[in-house]
Every structure is written in structure tokens, then in C-alpha cells.
Amino acid sequence: MAHIHYKFSSKLSYDTVVFDGPNISLTDLKKQIMGREKLRAGDCDLQIINAQTKEEFTEDGGHIPKGSSVIVRRIPLIGVKSSSNSRFVDRQNANVLGFFL
Helix, strand or coil, X not given: CEEEEEEECCCCCCEEEEECCCEEEHHHHHHHXXXXXXXXXXXXXXXXXXXXXXXXXXXXXXEEECCXXXXXXXEECCCCCCCCCCCCCCCCCCCCCCCCC
């Protein structure tokens, strides 16, 4: 069994994706990471970067060799509305009287 080590840029430790063969396609790697991390494909895409060379894997048809280590970043999809009810407040223009953060 072959493996690729991945970690999100905000985490300290690596997790592992296991697969058969000498390499894995970028699309299959993204699917496996999204499944393991319980991410929905409609919410974001993943940016995959080689941990040693800092080069981004961009071709969905490209292959990543076994034994590689990659860094993963979540990228929001354009045009997707946020599901949170949070609001952005510009502190310089906010009325200070009666308004506390």
C-alpha cells in the first residue's frame, strides 16, 4: 500500500492517505482528504502544495507520487454564500454609543 502524508497549513501534524499504485491523481487525493476531514465539495476546493518544493499541484489530471508530503489549504468557491449569520462591522464608522463588541 502506498501513502501520501498531508496536513492543513494551520495544523502541526500530518495525516496519511493510503492508496494502491505508484501515484494518485490530484482529483482522487482531494476526494480522499475531503472525505477524511468531512468537508463538502460544494463549500470549498482544496489547494495542494508540495511540502518540500512549495510548488502547487494545479492539473486535475496530474499525478502525485507515493511517499510525497503535501500541505493543504481550503479555498472558498466563488459565488457561494456563507451559511453563518455573522456580520462585518467597520469599527471606525460604527456608532460608539450603546454599541459594544
